[in-house]
Amino acid sequence: MTPTLRTGRLVLEPYTPEDEEDFVALFQDPRVSRWMGDGPASEAADRALFGRIFTNVYARDLFDVWAVRRDGLLVGNAEIKPTEAVGGHEIVYALAPSAWGSGLGTEVAEALVAHGFDALGLREVHATVAAPNEASLVLLGRIGFEYVRDVEEGDGSTTRVLVRRRPATTGGASSAR
Numbered sequence: 001m002t003p004t005l006r007t008g009r010l011v012l013e014p015y016t017p018e019d020e021e022d023f024v025a026l027f028q029d030p031r032v033s034r035w036m037g038d039g040p041a042s043e044a045a046d047r048a049l050f051g052r053i054f055t056n057v058y059a060r061d062l063f064d065v066w067a068v069r070r071d072g073l074l075v076g077n078a079e080i081k082p083t084e085a086v087g088g089h090e091i092v093y094a095l096a097p098s099a100w101g102s103g104l105g106t107e108v109a110e111a112l113v114a115h116g117f118d119a120l121g122l123r124e125v126h127a128t129v130a131a132p133n134e135a136s137l138v139l140l141g142r143i144g145f146e147y148v149r150d151v152e153e154g155d156g157s158t159t160r161v162l163v164r165r166r167p168a169t170t171g172g173a174s175s176a177r
Contacts, residue, residue, distance in 0.1 A: 012066035086126035
């Protein structure tokens, strides 16, 4: 069951059926969808994707998917999911352009990483970013993600694979005898 996460300004919570129009509007915005998957999809495809969140992802508890809200309004989408392409869990997030440039992307990414480390017990969390998406690459680098490799896509584009590793914990107890 996808838990509710809170940051300083955001609430990440499971979608409700009433979110469909806002979800579709988010993914139909070409400024957002150009960086998602294979790029912009049809409205019908985005509606089908929204439906699968309930019939597949939530129903089968496959991975966590959240509606990102600020002041009660849907301003984005967030996920953490196992992905074969990186051999581990990947964070995915998209914010509406009205939320860009205000640090909300950092809040979402940090919340996803913390959930991966704390709730899921992961040792590392990945992100895949289109090479031209400089804003996301800078944001992720700033919060500790490191470059792993480039993947050449079938269409000739390049995707960067990044990783953030769980910091080593230092125990306060001494084992000296």
